[in-house]
Amino acid sequence: MPSSRFPLGLFWLAAAGSAAVGVAATAFFGTGTLPAISQSQANASAIAQAGTTIGVYSGRHYNTDKALYRQFTARTGIKVNVLEAKDDALLERLKSEGKNSPADVLVLVDAARLDAATDQGLFRPVRSAALQRDVPANLRDSQGRWYGLTRRVRAVVVNPKLVNPATIRTYADLAKPALKGKLCLRERKSPYNQSLVASQMILRGDAATRTWIRGMVANVSQPFFTSDTPLARAVARGECGVGVVNTYYVARMLSGEGSAQDKQLAEKLKVVYVNPSHVNISGAGVTRHARNPQAAIKLIEFLASPTGGRGYAEANNEYPLKGFGDNPILKRFGTFRADGVSVEQIGSKTRAATQMMESNGWK
Ligand SMILES: [Fe+2]
Structure with a gap:
């Protein structure tokens, strides 16, 4: 199926806006076939992110999530296209799209589903000082493949x-x-x-x-x-x-x-x-074939931050990562x-x- 077409019930939501972009304190783990990205590469990439559009595949489906993505765009200049669908459909879609997938971020609910996506190799391990700080160790993958966002x-x-x-x-x-x-x-x-x-x-x-x-x-x-x-x-x-x-x-x-x-x-x-x-989580990770992995990390960092996380939790009457x-x-x-x-x-x-x-x- 071409990546620009979606079956019934799946849809893209664009969040517009623009602003200056910060410098990403992020890098990839150098595991397996995935190359590690150096800090200088990461910083150069971060500067180039304003105006970038990232794709988010989300198993969550709450109107207030979209408001948060718009907030993120206003802060960073990174635009967000969202495809919301059932978890299983998203995993199947990611697998069939492979390298051609427009998704940079995959959001799923529940450990069982995050584990399934991890086993299928759909995430790319990433490391981020902000995520290490904001996401308690027991609510994230030890290899950085996904991070909890709400409890x-x-x-x-x-x-x-x-x-x-x-x-x-x-x-x-x-x-x-x-x-x-x-x-x-x-x-x-x-x-x-x-x-x-x-x-x-x-x-x-x-x-x-x-x-x-x-x-x-x-x-x-x-x-x-x-x-x-x-x-x-x-x-x-x-x-x-x-x-x-x-x-x-x-x-x-x-x-x-x-x-x-x-x-x-x-x-x-x-x-x-x-x-x-x-206690279980909603969580997100960067997809294996993300085209804009640095911008993807920035979105996950925002959603896991006290500001973004609060909005994400409130949308579904969930608890934030802390407190x-x-x-x-x-x-x-x-x-x-x-x-x-x-x-x-x-x-x-x-x-x-x-x-x-x-x-x-x-x-
Ligand atoms: Fe549920």
């Missing part, structure tokens, strides 16, 4: 009429026999659950995780859900007593952004941040203690996690 928490939602929220303090509590017939889970193929299970394998070991999965599967009361929002609605309606979702879905319902009915339903839910909580932000809806949920597990390690375990889920009845 999302997999939390427990409880219907207090059916289950006492105080009885849920850890993910392990979801396997207690007291919850028989009360638990709702999203299906195995959800990367969010694969990453959650991978995090438990890392923290608690395979045997304890297997027992936990079996206990939860024995408690499940409804067919496994295909997405988080219907699951949250089912808990609110009392069809389940308890479930597991990313909190931005509940925040979105509470915001009234969807229907008034969803807002009413969400008001009935109690969000429980278990201790410690599994809890000041989103009033998220504040209602309280704070969480992150388990601190490396997202890279989680990504590398998601295949084993999926197998464990499958062989222990997680549909």
Whole structure:
């Protein structure tokens, strides 16, 4: 497929603007077949970036993301073309385009997807002092192939009429026999659950995780859900007593952004941040065949910075890379203690996690 044409549902968004460009303190790792770029080359390249256009393939799809790209253009003079699509479609597209791809940056959500793109060789390792500073080590790839931009928490939602929220303090509590017939889970193929299970394998070991999965599967009361929002609605309606979702879905319902009915339903839910909580990310990396890698790094640096990161997090009711932000809806949920597990390690375990889920009845 020619790179200038997009299938239905995929579209480019251009962000215009111009300004002076700074000097990039960035360089590439000299790994494999990818050449290292020296600091002087990087600086010369940075000066030439104003007026450059970069392509962003993004698995995120929030209107406010585009406002951030426009801010970036106003600051740097680097224009941004965005193609938003489902993660899988983006990976397929990048693979089929190869060297002809117009994408310089790939944005994906969840460790499982970042790991898949890494395994397929779609990222180019890069090094940046700003990214080392702004992105905590456990939220970025050790080889610089991707960097976290926002944090999302997999939390427990409880219907207090059916289950006492105080009885849920850890993910392990979801396997207690007291919850028989009360638990709702999203299906195995959800990367969010694969990453959650991978995090438990890392923290608690395979045997304890297997027992936990079996206990939860024995408690499940409804067919496994295909997405988080219907699951949250089912808990609110009392069809389940308890479930597991990313909190931005509940925040979105509470915001009234969807229907008034969803807002009413969400008001009935109690969000429980278990201790410690599994934290996942939205993340981005420079594509293997990026034509403007230095400009691409500058965009990722902007999105990971406190300014850009805040906007990126707010767009989807996620948390910034550090601290809890000041989103009033998220504040209602309280704070969480992150388990601190490396997202890279989680990504590398998601295949084993999926197998464990499958062989222990997680549909
Ligand atoms: Fe999501």
